[in-house]
Each structure stands twice: as C-alpha cells, then as structure tokens.
Amino acid sequence: MASSNMLKDKNQLVFEDKWDNMRPTVLKLLRQEPVTRAEWQDLFWDVHSVCLWDDKGPGKVHKALQSDILDFINQAQGRVMSHQDDSALLKSYIIEWRKFFTQCSYLPKPFGQLEVSLSGKTISTSQRKNQAEDSEVRKLMLDSWNSSIFSSIKKRLQDSAMKLVHAERNGEAFDAQLVIGVRESYVNLCSNAEDKLQIYRDNFEKAYLDATESFYRAQAPSYLADNGVQNYMKYADAKLKEEEQRAQRYLETRKGCNSVQALTECCVHVLVTAFKETILAECAVMIKTNETERLRLMFSLMDRVPDGISPMLKDLEDHIIEAGLADMVAAAEIITTDSEKYVEQLLVLFNKFSSLVKDAFNDDPRFLTSRDKAYKHVVNDTKVFKLELPTKQKGVGSKTQPESKCPELLANYCDMLLRKTPLSKKLTSDEIEFKLRNVLLVLKYVQNKDVFMRFHKAHLTRRLILDTSADSEKEENMVEWLREVGMPADYVNKLARMFQDVKVSEDLNQQFKEAYRNNEHSAIADSINIKILNAGAWARSSERIPVSLPVELEDYIPEVEEFYRKNHSGRKLQWHHLMSNGIITFKNKVGIYDLEVTTFQMAVLFAWNQRQYEKITFENLRLATELPDTELRRTLWSLIQFPKMKRQVVICKPEVKSPKEFNDGTLFWVNQDFGVVKNSKLQKRGKINLIGRLQLSTERSSDEDKEGIVQLRILRTQEAIVKIMKMRKKITNAQLQTELVEILKNMFLPSKKMIKEQIEWLIEHKYMKRDEDNINMFIYIA
Missing domain, CATH: 1.20.1310.10 (Cullin Repeats)
Structure with a gap:
C-alpha cells in the first residue's frame, strides 16, 4: 500500500x-x-x-x-x-x-x-x-x-x-465594421458540425429581419399616405435595392446560406405585398394613359409578389380589347369598305400594343401572351362587320352563326398587293413583301383560317386565269410563307399545284398552236389560250352554267378536245365558261376599242354582231345566250352600269336602279356613242377592262360557298375525331375535345355543338361507341 x-x-x-x-x-x-x-x-x-x-x-x-x-x-x-x-x-x-x-x-x-x-x-x-x-x-x-x-x-x-x-x-454615419464584427462572431461561434450557422440564424439573422420589418412597418404606411402610390413605388423600389445592398454587407453570404434572400422576402412583404391592392388599383389607368415608366416600376415590384402579376395581365387584356375595338368601331366607315385601311388599322393597333408591352413590361412572355390573347379577340370580333355562316347542314335550317370578316378582308388585301393594281404598282418589291408579311402576322391571330384560305384561293384563281399577277415570283413565295405560318399542308399543296397547272397549260398551248398552224382555224388558234386545270386543285363548285358561245368559239371547242384526247387518254374535260374571258374589238362611229370581257359578256354582246342597231328584249337575249335568268341580269347590269365608265356600252329602256327590275319586255341596245373618255377628252382608240372582279361563282353558289365552308368544317372535324380515336383506341370526352382543338386550330375552332353533333354522327355510323360503364368514355370501332 x-x-x-x-x-x-x-x-x-x-x-x-x-x-x-x-x-x-x-x-x-x-x-x-x-x-x-x-x-x-x-x-x-x-x-x-x-x-x-x-x-x-x-x-x-x-x-x-x-x-x-x-x-x-x-x-x-x-x-x-x-x-x-x-x-x-x-x-x-x-x-x-x-x-x-x-x-x-x-x-x-x-x-x-x-x-x-x-x-x-x-x-x-x-x-x-x-x-x-x-x-x-x-x-x-x-x-x-x-x-x-x-x-x-x-x-x-x-x-x-x-x-x-x-x-x-x-441616414446617420457610423462604423459599419462594428455590425460586421458582431455578425462574424455569431457565424463563427457555433461548434455544431451539423449546422455551423445555427447560432447566427437563431439570433443575429432573426433579430436583423425583425428589426427590418419593424422599421418599414412603421415607415411605409405614412409614406404612402403622404406621397401617393406613384411616389411610393419609387420609394419601395429604392428601399428594396438599398436593403439588398445592406444585406450583402451585414448578413452572411456564404454558399448555402439564404439570409439575403430571406431579408429580400421580408422587405417585399412589408413594402409591397402589404400594399398590393392599393398599388394595383392604379394599373389600369397607367396602361390607358401609356405611362410606361411607371408601369415598368410597378411590374418590377409586383413580379416579386406571389400572384402580383395576374391582375396586371388582366388589366392589359381588358385595355387591348376595349381600346382595340373602340378604334375599329371609330374607323368602321372607312375600314368596312377598304381592306387596305382595315389591315393597316389592325397593324397600327398591333404595333401600338406591342410597343406598350416592350416599353412597360420588357417583352415579358406573360405579357406577350396576354397581348396575343386580347389582340386575337379584337381580330375575331364581329361588332364592326361579320360573315354569316349557316349553322346546320344543307336543307335542315337557315340559322346562321356570325364570324369575323377579318380573314376575307385579309385575303382581299393580299389580292390588292399581288394583283396589278394602283397600290401594287406604286410599291417596290421589298415594300410588297413587307406588307404581305404583315398580313401573315395578323393571320396568325385569325381564328377561322379556313375562310381566309377559301377567299385567297379564289383571288389567286382570278389572277392566274386573267394573268393579272403583279409578280409571279411573289405569288409562289406567298404560298411558301403560308406553309411557314402553319397553314394545312393539303391546302398549300393545292395552291402549289395551281402554279404547276398554269405552266403545263402554257406548254399545251404552244403544242396546240404548232399542231394547228396550217389548219383552217390557225388564225383563231393563235389568238386563243386554253387552260387545262386540275379539278381537284381549282374547283370551287361542281356547278356548270350553260351559255351559247359565239360560233367561232363553239367550232373551236371540239378541236381542243380532240387534241387533248390524243395527248391524254382517259381524262375527262369539262368546260367552265364561268371562269373564261377574252378580248373583243368594238367598232362604232366614235372609234375602235378593245374590250376585255367575261365569256358571258361576250355572249351578250355577240347578240348584236349581225344587227348592231337593233333593240333586243330581255326575253330574246335570254333565248340568244341561253344564260340562266340570274346570270343574264348580272351580266347585263355590268354592261349598262360599269362603275368606271362615263359612257356605257349598252343602254336599256326603261331605266332601272337594279338588275332585279329588268322584265321580259325591257329593251337593250348598243350605245353608238360609246367611247373612252380620258382627261375629259373622247378617245378614238382605247382598251377597256369590263371584267372587273371575275365572277367565279353564281349568286346561288355564293350561298353554296358559305355552306361549303361549313360542310368542309364538318368533314375536317369527323376526320380529326377518327384520327384521334384510331390512335388512342379509348379516350374520355374531355381529352378528345382537347386533342381535337389542337389538331384543327390552324384551320378553325370547332364549336362544342359541332363537336357533339359529329361525335353523335360517328357513333350512329359505327365508327366509335360509348363505353357501357362510362358514358363519357369513347371506344374506337376498328
């Protein structure tokens, strides 16, 4: 021991x-x-x-x-x-x-x-x-x-x-290093290996956030009350930037520490979110008065607030719809009669709203989407003018549903640019291209593009048949641009086929003229151009209108048919005189004039070829031309009331105010004093175009055209439904409607009623059926 x-x-x-x-x-x-x-x-x-x-x-x-x-x-x-x-x-x-x-x-x-x-x-x-x-x-x-x-x-x-x-x-001065030093001690004191910032976060950061919130909770309301919303926004923006800079100095900024973000959120809450409703109440007025600088400031503040942007987007949409429609209504008198002014007005609006979004909201995608949504509403609105389309199938009823006339007017404007017109003649090639691109820009917002397609094709048909295109290269470019903006491929391909047909027809004409050069009809063969066109690409209506042609033309037709049969066996030719035209020489005591006329006008004028001084009744003209009553009235009216002529080719008695007033006894005769007046002087020679807008459809088939748009929509809807069903095999009603709209949106927007009707039709015809256990589920029948 x-x-x-x-x-x-x-x-x-x-x-x-x-x-x-x-x-x-x-x-x-x-x-x-x-x-x-x-x-x-x-x-x-x-x-x-x-x-x-x-x-x-x-x-x-x-x-x-x-x-x-x-x-x-x-x-x-x-x-x-x-x-x-x-x-x-x-x-x-x-x-x-x-x-x-x-x-x-x-x-x-x-x-x-x-x-x-x-x-x-x-x-x-x-x-x-x-x-x-x-x-x-x-x-x-x-x-x-x-x-x-x-x-x-x-x-x-x-x-x-x-x-x-x-x-x-x-605003008082002090040594910033004192605060930084205290912060450092909080940051470095913790010995907890799992969370080394625990002491700093639980104490210094919390105290800093609480002090910041208390400071601005006391200051902000009084500043807003004393200085108003617009000055308050500047104050809030300045304080947010100031506090973010201060936080970079006094709070921990190492990776993984979100103190600065927490401080920013705290400041946004107390400076902006707390007064969100008051600030946003000024938005609509600012948009209306185009106060872009203040809107930019409001946007930067509200973009920090949860759901702060949504009311601004709504205000922008409301303004574009209200201001856009107000401008269109104010200019209605001009734009309803002038497609050029209409398109320019739409472009002015688009550029104005686009500038607002760029200057005030920095082209933020959310605001661009709102602009597009509202502008689409303006473009497709029916207040200024509308196109009436039948809602039910042929023979069932005559109710109509209004649609915007915008696609028709856009097509008319394209025609003015692509045809030989005073407008296209004064513009350079680059200017025409710029304006056509603008049309495509507006077309992007058109809901029912199938209407544009129909009218654009009609105008293109006229230009190609009458050879009135200002620039054939631009014509073909336009077809490709339509493809680029998402027009349906089958539509664009038909337009491209039309150009091919015209080129093929030119070759056929040349071959025909060479074949008949030594024939007894060689003189007329040289002066006539035939166009052999593919019905699938060109046809607008199956209707063919009877007409008694001049003998020279009537004799010529069998020879053309014989020539064509030798080169293309098995193909059937159908003559569409409705789409034909020619030039006749008119001679009277005043002078000699070349008249560009439709085939129907030619048939009427040839009634006086052997009896130029006689007066002929309406009934006898009907017998001589074999034209249907409606077409004869329309053709005669174009000869006695041609808008650009000071002296008309034909005179009638008694005088009438519309072609409907013609009766069997109305007398018509050739105006022997007819002549061309230029600069108030009567010309002895001249050339006059009496065709105007070549009629590609009769009055009856004009209604058929509208019916045709509806019928085509029905077919397209049916095709799309079958395509979806074939791919999906089984699908809910809601999903089917969503996918259907996605497929058809580049042509038209099908109504819920149309979708429902076509689903019922397809069920009735055994293309699909309803699930026995779920009425909202459809099953494809192979």
Missing part, C-alpha cells in the same frame, strides 16, 4: 511539473504574445508525453486547459463589460473576439495527441488539415466563449448592432 501511494504522488508531481512548463506557452498563445520556436516545439512534445503516460493524462490536460481558457475569457469579459456606451462595448467585444477567434486556429495544433487520446482514433495526414477546425480544443474554446461572455452579453450586442443599422437607415 505504501509503495502504491508513493507512485501516485510521483505521477501527480510529474503532471503538475509538466503543466507548469506548458502553461506559460498556452497563456502566450491565448494572449497573442510572441512564442519562440523552441517553446512551440516543447509544447508539442510535452502534450504528447503527458497524453501517453497513462489513461488519466489526457483528462488532466483537458481540465487544466479548460481552466486557463475560462480564466482568459473571464478577463476578456471584464474588459468588455467595463464599457457602458453601446458603441464602445461593441468595439471592445469585437477586438477581444477577433483575437480569441484567431487563436482558435493556432492553440489546438500542439494538442493533436490530446485529440487522438480522447477519441481513441488515429488521425490521417488528410484529416490533420481539418484537425484544427474540427478539434476538441477548438470546440472547447468556442463553447467556453459562448457559455460565458457571449451568453451574458449577446442581447446587448445584438441590440447595439440593430441600433447601428437603424441609425444607418435614418
């Missing part, structure tokens, strides 16, 4: 002796006093020795080290707490903290063996690099500082720092 006590005493003396040698160096390190290389190396060796003596050595070193660290911290606390002034207290604390924290990196290094002994693990070379940062000694130092000095004065530190930030917000 005696020898054992002696050994214990010896070990006790040995540790105390060793610690007395180690302690001066430890204290020097704590105080940031110079340490010699020998002292530094001795400390490493002494710690190593003591920790390896026995199991109790590491614990004694740890306890002694903790005691000295606490003594040092208590002394530092005394120096800090001696200051009553907040600013002086902060300065003193930051000086003490920075010195202490610096030593947190150095002091643990000599105690590496202590780490190993306490943990019982060997530390690798790579781990030694991070040893100081994660070491037990560093943890001991930080925890000791936290539990003593920091815990006792952290509220004062925090409050003092927040007072300084408050002073800065009020």
